[in-house]
Amino acid sequence: MISIRADRGRLWAVLALLVVLQFAVRPDLPYPRVAPDFLLLALMLYAIRSRPGVAAVAGFVVGLAVDAVTPARVGAGALAHTVVGYLAAWGRAVFFPDNLLVNGIVIAVGVWIRNAIQLLASGPGVGGLPMELFVWSPLQAVTTAVAAGLVLLLFQRWLDIRLDT
Amino acid sequence: MALGSDRSLSRRDNALFFLCVLLSVAMLLRPAFGNRVAGYVRDTVMRPFLWMQERSEQSRATRSAFDRLRAERDSAAHAAQFLSSLRAENQRLRSLLGLEARLPVPYVPAEVLHQSAPTDGRTLILSAGSRAGVKRFDPVISAGGLIGVVRDVDRDRSLAMTWTHPDFRASAFTMPAQVFGIVAPALQLTGSDQLLQLRGVAIRDSVPNGTLVVTSGLGGVYPQGIPVGTVIGQASEETGWERIYIVRPAANPENAEQVLILRTPHDSSVARAFPGDTAP
Numbered sequence: 001m002i003s004i005r006a007d008r009g010r011l012w013a014v015l016a017l018l019v020v021l022q023f024a025v026r027p028d029l030p031y032p033r034v035a036p037d038f039l040l041l042a043l044m045l046y047a048i049r050s051r052p053g054v055a056a057v058a059g060f061v062v063g064l065a066v067d068a069v070t071p072a073r074v075g076a077g078a079l080a081h082t083v084v085g086y087l088a089a090w091g092r093a094v095f096f097p098d099n100l101l102v103n104g105i106v107i108a109v110g111v112w113i114r115n116a117i118q119l120l121a122s123g124p125g126v127g128g129l130p131m132e133l134f135v136w137s138p139l140q141a142v143t144t145a146v147a148a149g150l151v152l153l154l155f156q157r158w159l160d161i162r163l164d165t
Numbered sequence: 166m167a168l169g170s171d172r173s174l175s176r177r178d179n180a181l182f183f184l185c186v187l188l189s190v191a192m193l194l195r196p197a198f199g200n201r202v203a204g205y206v207r208d209t210v211m212r213p214f215l216w217m218q219e220r221s222e223q224s225r226a227t228r229s230a231f232d233r234l235r236a237e238r239d240s241a242a243h244a245a246q247f248l249s250s251l252r253a254e255n256q257r258l259r260s261l262l263g264l265e266a267r268l269p270v271p272y273v274p275a276e277v278l279h280q281s282a283p284t285d286g287r288t289l290i291l292s293a294g295s296r297a298g299v300k301r302f303d304p305v306i307s308a309g310g311l312i313g314v315v316r317d318v319d320r321d322r323s324l325a326m327t328w329t330h331p332d333f334r335a336s337a338f339t340m341p342a343q344v345f346g347i348v349a350p351a352l353q354l355t356g357s358d359q360l361l362q363l364r365g366v367a368i369r370d371s372v373p374n375g376t377l378v379v380t381s382g383l384g385g386v387y388p389q390g391i392p393v394g395t396v397i398g399q400a401s402e403e404t405g406w407e408r409i410y411i412v413r414p415a416a417n418p419e420n421a422e423q424v425l426i427l428r429t430p431h432d433s434s435v436a437r438a439f440p441g442d443t444a445p
Contacts (some may be wrong), residue, residue: 023218026281028225033419037281053178060185067192067199068206069215070280072287072330074199075192082185089178115283121193122284124352126329126359132283140281 010158011049014151018042034139036147037111039066043081044110045151045159047088059085076121080114087113100149107148108141115140200317207290208319215278215322219292222276226422270388272425273297275323279419286419287330289313293426294321302386304427310392310415311335311380312424323426327418328361328393336383337363337393344370345381348393351400351411359419361394361412368408372396378412388427392416 022038029035043062047055063081067074088110115137119129152159192199207215259266275293279285293299295318305312305325313327326333329350337348344366351360363378376396382389394412401409 019214020217022281023214024221027218027221027279032279032281032285035281039281051174051178053174053181056178056182056185060188063189064202064206065211065214066280066282068203068211069278069290070282070285070288071200071203071207071324072282072284073193074196074203075189075194076284077282078192079186079189082182082189086178086182119283122287123331125284125287125331126350126352126361128353128358137283140283 007160010155010160011046014155014158015042015046018045018151033136034143036144037140038144038147040081040084040111040114041107041144041148041151043085044088044107044148047085048092048106050089052086052089055085055089056082057085059083073122076118079121080117083117084110084114100152103152104145104149108138108145111141111144112137204317204319207322207324212321215290218278219276219322222278222292222422226276271298271428273299273428275299275424275426277418277421277424278322287327288316289325289327289418289421289424291315291323291325291424291426292321294319294323296320298428299323299426300428303429304380304387304391305424306391306427307416307421307424309417310394311387312416312418312421314386315426325424325426328414329359329418335387335393336381337378338381339363339372339376339378339396342370342372342376344372345383346410348378348412359414359417360397361414362400363396363410363412364407366408366410368406370408372408372410374398386429388429 018038018041022042026032026035026038039062043059046058050058059081060078062085063078066077066081070077088106091106112133116133119125119132119137125132192202256266273293275291275297278290278292280290289305289312291299291305299315299318301315301318303315303323305314305327311328313325313330313333315323316326317324328335328348331350331352333350335348336345338345346363346366349362349364351362363372366372374396378393378396380387380389380391380393392415394414396410397413398411399408400411
């Protein structure tokens, strides 16, 4: 019981660290458009350890926070993060979560799906959808996946996983 | 029993998922409701996070902008040597034409707090709010030109709608030909360039490529003369009632780091800026 509580505490500590990275370190990184999205990474790390319903609610809360600071079309972020959280929790059943590469690919796909849903729900923009979907979003997905790999390697004990690289 | 419990959990998962989707769609379909919720979240839950980001942006700007600011200061000091003679000349010409002094436009400098969402750039969070005197509909500019307009104001932060937002419009004219039109984002599904359109140009007027487009001052939101962009071509117009020109923007909101919020004196009369014979 104590062990489970300690594990949860460590998970929350990693999630809190990612939130701090999002707001305190990410602004320092060059090319904000493709810099890793630590908030979505935190959501996915939480979602693949939770039941789909809880992950959907977590996604909705994160999405609402994203909508609050990027309110081009409020609701688009909430919808996108809800779907990604729910799918990540379900996906745990079909992929092998202790492999670093698989984790990276799953997180990269999550970023791309989030961006695709948010862009489609927000309506056409000035940049053109293909450019956003096939250039900027994949680049952000890759940087987020690399950040996820580093986080998993650094905190694999805290996240209670044995990585099979 | 375990199977039944699993089934019940699965039903609860699906119910929670559909509830979240429903709430998201409700906010999408009712923008007023969504904006109210977003404003509340921004002003309460997100306040410490935005504060953290603001401190980070300020420290980064301090480090990275030092050399650039020193170069700009040197250029400004050099240009200022000719300012007094230009002012005197301007004043003499204005008095010859019977014009009052130009209205001063006070401003508030602000940092841009960029976010990770793909729609960042359509709206921007700025690090100055009502405490600094920012109001709704204050224009936002950068060193290059027009960025957008303030849409919502909190105590310490404000939210700007930029020219990339689908709802953005501004009255503008070309210089030097003074052809009037309405500037709007060139929304597109394909293509990669972020462009504007100068719409509503009379069919008798033609604008050559390379012409500068600036705000006209009509409508009372944007002061006259803020650079919007440069004409780079003409778009096809199906009905044939107007000409539409493609404009390359002077400033890109996605790259903006520091901006100026022009504090439009909404409550002051602009009549004194006009000579007696043209005043209403």
